[in-house]
Amino acid sequence: MFASAEIGHRIDRATYKAEVPALRAALLEAQYALLKSADRAIVILINGVDGAGRSETVNTLNAWMDPRHIRTEAFDAMTDEDRRRPELWRFWQVLPPKGHIGILFGSWYTDPILARVEGRDSRDHFAHRLERIRQFERMLTAEGVVLVKFWFHLSYRAAKARLKALSSDPRTAWRIGPREKAHLKRYDDFIEASDEALRKTSLGEAPWIVIEGSDEAYRNLTAGRHLLSVLRHSKASVPPPSPVPASALHTGLADDLTVLRALDYSRQLSRERYDRLLERWQGRLNLLSRDPRMRQRALVVVFEGMDAAGKGSTIRRLTGAWDARYYRVVPVAAPNENERAQPYLWRFWRYIPPHGRAVIFDRSWYGRVLVERVEGFCTESDWMRAYGEINAYEEELAEAGVIIVKFWLAITPEEQLRRFRERETTPHKQFKITPEDWRNREKWPAYERAVQDMVDRTSTRVAPWHIVASDDKLWSRIEVLRTLCRRIEQVLRRG
Amino acid sequence: MFASAEIGHRIDRATYKAEVPALRAALLEAQYALLKSADRAIVILINGVDGAGRSETVNTLNAWMDPRHIRTEAFDAMTDEDRRRPELWRFWQVLPPKGHIGILFGSWYTDPILARVEGRDSRDHFAHRLERIRQFERMLTAEGVVLVKFWFHLSYRAAKARLKALSSDPRTAWRIGPREKAHLKRYDDFIEASDEALRKTSLGEAPWIVIEGSDEAYRNLTAGRHLLSVLRHSKASVPPPSPVPASALHTGLADDLTVLRALDYSRQLSRERYDRLLERWQGRLNLLSRDPRMRQRALVVVFEGMDAAGKGSTIRRLTGAWDARYYRVVPVAAPNENERAQPYLWRFWRYIPPHGRAVIFDRSWYGRVLVERVEGFCTESDWMRAYGEINAYEEELAEAGVIIVKFWLAITPEEQLRRFRERETTPHKQFKITPEDWRNREKWPAYERAVQDMVDRTSTRVAPWHIVASDDKLWSRIEVLRTLCRRIEQVLRRG
Incomplete structure (x- = not known):
């Protein structure tokens, strides 16, 4: 050379x-x-x-x-x-x-x-x-x-x-x-x-x-x-259309869509049992945050789910177990002007915690293959290459000692409708429901397709997806806490 | 997954x-x-x-x-x-x-x-x-x-x-x-x-x-x-234009073009000295072909150069040193119909020798970044990505035990003209000169640019280019034999 x-x-x-x-x-x-x-x-x-x-x-x-x-x-x-x-x-x-x-x-x-x-x-x-x-x-x-x-x-x-x-x-x-x-x-x-x-x-x-x-x-x-x-x-690069377009990856039949439909949404917990389990798992999560081995580790928790799936209230159950200096919650909305002038992963990289710290993402980089795909905010070749980019990104985090735990809170369309209506009629919940939520709801099948692809292509051994049936909020919260603790323990054991 | x-x-x-x-x-x-x-x-x-x-x-x-x-x-x-x-x-x-x-x-x-x-x-x-x-x-x-x-x-x-x-x-x-x-x-x-x-x-x-x-x-x-x-x-992939086009890689000034111009073309050998050196180096090359370590190695020799640079006659000096069962000479012309229906490296992969054998390519895969580039037979993004593809290809050969030795036989435009004229006037050489040779000669500056880029981008430690001043055929042949022997010995020493 x-x-x-x-x-x-x-x-x-x-x-x-x-x-x-x-x-x-x-x-x-x-x-x-x-x-x-x-x-x-x-x-x-x-x-x-x-x-x-x-x-x-x-x-x-x-x-x-x-x-x-x-x-x-x-x-x-x-x-x-x-x-x-x-x-x-x-x-x-x-x-x-x-x-x-x-x-x-x-x-x-x-x-x-x-x-x-x-x-x-x-x-x-x-x-x-x-x-x-x-x-x-x-x-x-x-x-x-x-x-x-x-x-x-x-x-x-x-x-x-x-x-x-x-x-x-x-x-x-x-x-x-x-x-x-x-x-x-x-x-x-x-x-x-x-x-x-x-x-x-x-x-x-x-x-x-x-x-x-x-x-x-x-x-x-x-x-x-x-x-x-x-x-x-030089010019801004224009990625070419993929030789195998997304339409070629699906047979167009409903039996493709199984990750969400195969769940058992009927699982429930009583309030009494919930309170008992909450205390147990929050205690365990608290201990884990203070485990000496976590000083060489960072924790990244990702929450995704349809509107009204309960992301916010679940996150509060996690943070309730932790010292306020330990964690940071990052709510992710549409990118602002500064963020749009950067590669899409840029705004998430900024929040990656150093060793000894945790960050919870309320929505995340998966927006690229969910909302941006469904709404057409990026091109097909953009979101098709994003799966590989995201896998590489998460692998890099994992190799640097970051424990990544990803949750999809899954609800049925019926349960979403019930929650939307409840929000409309409960004064202190009205701010949580907007016309956009109703518009998104109409795109349910497109989101379901996107979630299936996302899980198929980014649920890896490095950073698996945990899909949690969340029609019952109490059962869902405990399942999230338990899964989080077990995943952390598993990674720590492997060393 | x-x-x-x-x-x-x-x-x-x-x-x-x-x-x-x-x-x-x-x-x-x-x-x-x-x-x-x-x-x-x-x-x-x-x-x-x-x-x-x-x-x-x-x-x-x-x-x-x-x-x-x-x-x-x-x-x-x-x-x-x-x-x-x-x-x-x-x-x-x-x-x-x-x-x-x-x-x-x-x-x-x-x-x-x-x-x-x-x-x-x-x-x-x-x-x-x-x-x-x-x-x-x-x-x-x-x-x-x-x-x-x-x-x-x-x-x-x-x-x-x-x-x-x-x-x-x-x-x-x-x-x-x-x-x-x-x-x-x-x-x-x-x-x-x-x-x-x-x-x-x-x-x-x-x-x-x-x-x-x-x-x-x-x-x-x-x-x-x-x-x-x-x-x-699915569609056939159309590679996008590179965001940094080739035109952006050159300042357009003559001082870019130095690999060929910096050579000393005046070196010569007398016939007597040539005969002595030819015997010595052919002997050494013969011994190397029978070296037991070569049983775990294959040899690939590439010859490129402007028309009339002496590739054919040089190759005969190599093969003169070897048992006919040891080597194969592959002359490379424009791809035929079958070859055009395949990736461009395909026709070269076919000739890659197994351990214990040698192949000499009279022109090679470098046609992609030479004639195909200059004549517009492939797109700019095709030949721009080819440098990386060729480096990866040669690395793969090297890792599999193939010794790759690449020669560019360099002549001056004046010497080429002299040889063209000689071919035209010598009956038994007339078949070697065609109108296409004269047309290629008019594109000398474009080829010089292409050679410079080729050397800059594909002369690596794995497979370096050897640029040999060849206005004097005798000097050039000995230089090629000597370089070839030394390169083989160097690789064998490293083990």
Whole structure:
């Protein structure tokens, strides 16, 4: 991957000086055009060999454009603090919204490559991390992010000369520590791992651009020209229709729809028995929240269900068992303007708890394959690829120690009708029923289809769906508490 | 992934009998429509739990359609013989051409899942194999193959009952051996691995369809209906334009084009020195072909270069060193009709040698990013994704023990002109020069751009490009022989 970046490219000072003014003007103009169209975000990754001028290029790009609309963030190998969350979490936090530019100095490639070079990761695990990156980048691209992946390269000879030059100049000697020297010693291992990383992540939709880093003028001009070219010619990605459309996945017969219909909705609990069981399971849930093993774990509980299925009241039975500092409840409504300018998973990533904490989602990322599908808020190919994206997302959470427990509170259409009417006639419940609830109710069959697909495609060993018959609220709440406790215990046992 | 396949679906005999005739007629009609349009191939994967009726379903589908246009192949865990070639090789051999249907009973999922269950593969390596499958399926889909991935499932209880029923009936007892019994014992491990496989490979463009297998009528009807639905509604995939078009990857300046221009074309050898070196390096190459370590290795040598760069005469210097049983030379021209009905890598996969053998490609799969790109025979997004596909392909070969050595024989435009003229005036060389050669020559700058991109994006540690200045044929031949020997020795040393 580095063959043409070891040739010794140079640009003389006069050419550089003559070209820069026009390039700067063009970059600024392209940046403002991006801001105006706001149809895509640009994320620039700055990676490469020590001493190849990454830091200087970041400064130059900021100087050449309007830095108010550029967010620059630096990333290094992961710290222990970083490890309290899933690996990609810190990058999600700094994604620029559509219309803006983000510069990541160091990126999601930095830690995997260093871990491989330093022998912290096996070959296979390195490949696994690269694969996760590939999925991540594919998803970003499909969601309207254009990735500009710059790799600044130096040959071994050039890297060595550069290190020597920096350390012998008192003004720059501080930049060369034992770390830089150690890296040079492992130059070949570093290139080996980098070659694999670039090779496996050079997607058609997010290709690498390798730039020789030894000459400052060449480096700046080349990076600037490439960026200009991408700003001018890139478009927001339009995912193609799937060759196997959703209509081909169903036989159109009612016997397809069984997950919800196969439930026994007649189960009930008496108030007396409920009170007794509630105390028992809330006590157990409280103990679990204080279990020492939970300090290396985070808990994410997801509630989905038709309108009036009892999500809110069930959630209160969970939180009633916990210290207020332990948990956070996130109610999910339609995305706002800021959220619509980001990939759909962005707003959920923000709430992923660190180790030792819990978050309950009252509705969740499954909106993508439920309401957004049924209402046509996204395209068919968007929600069809979402199953895989969500599975990958949940797997990443699980690998980072997050216990994910997902509940579908299932009610019959008859019970929903009863509850709607009750809400209309009970003064303190009237705020809970709107014309939209009645409209949604008319789409019951479409939602039933969507729930079936959701369970079929995202109920996994990593994060299974628990479908709870909820026509009887008391039985349902206890079933949720019991399932939650058992699931947590099961994961803790496995270690 | 299996939640709704443990519910106990049944279809009664009367319904089944009433429905089958219409379904058969519709399937036949859809099969002939596919044959007529010939715009895509259908590959049906049959996987699942022992005893879930996979074999019966294969027979039923063949009985319901016209089996002359269906190719059915069975695959099991890999044998030692299979391991003499890359893992996916055996599947490439049976891909149906466009218009046809292939049924794979057992598939590229069978060995990875069994290897994981039997503890032959680590978690990470299993993930790595699944990732390879995902890339493979993505590529097939982009190349016009529609995948129908059936998973036939049984709950543990149903699997156990089925095993018992089969072994107690003398007509079927032969089907239950120690292997089937061992599988049942590991049912949970099998489901764990299968869940991961399905989760990670449920692509939007190639989703899994899980079917409960305990009731024959339900199983057949459901599989038949799904297949009909896919035959009717699927389309050949149209890859979308890349959000970063090729034009955005180049600054449009000549200093981009350096790989070929940076060469020293003046190097020469005298005839006398050439003869001496030729003998030495051919001898060494001969010894290497008989090295015992090469029995666990295959050799693939690729030659590319502009017209008249000397590929043919160089290849003869290689083969001159070898026993005729050891090697095969594959000259690559434009694809014929059969080859155009397959993914573009198909015709090259066919020639991949088993361990202990060598193949020399006179032109190769790089045609995709050279002539097909320059002449517009494929779309921009086709050749842009091809870099990644080729890297993945070569990595797979390398992991299977294939040593890949790639040469670009580089000549200057002036030298090409001289050779063209010589061919025109030398009677026994006139057949080697055609009007097309002159036309290609006019596209020299476009080819130079394509070569630069090819080297930048596919010269990897796994399979680096060797760019050999070839204005002097004698120097070039020796350089190729020397490079080839050294590369083989390097790989053998690493082991």
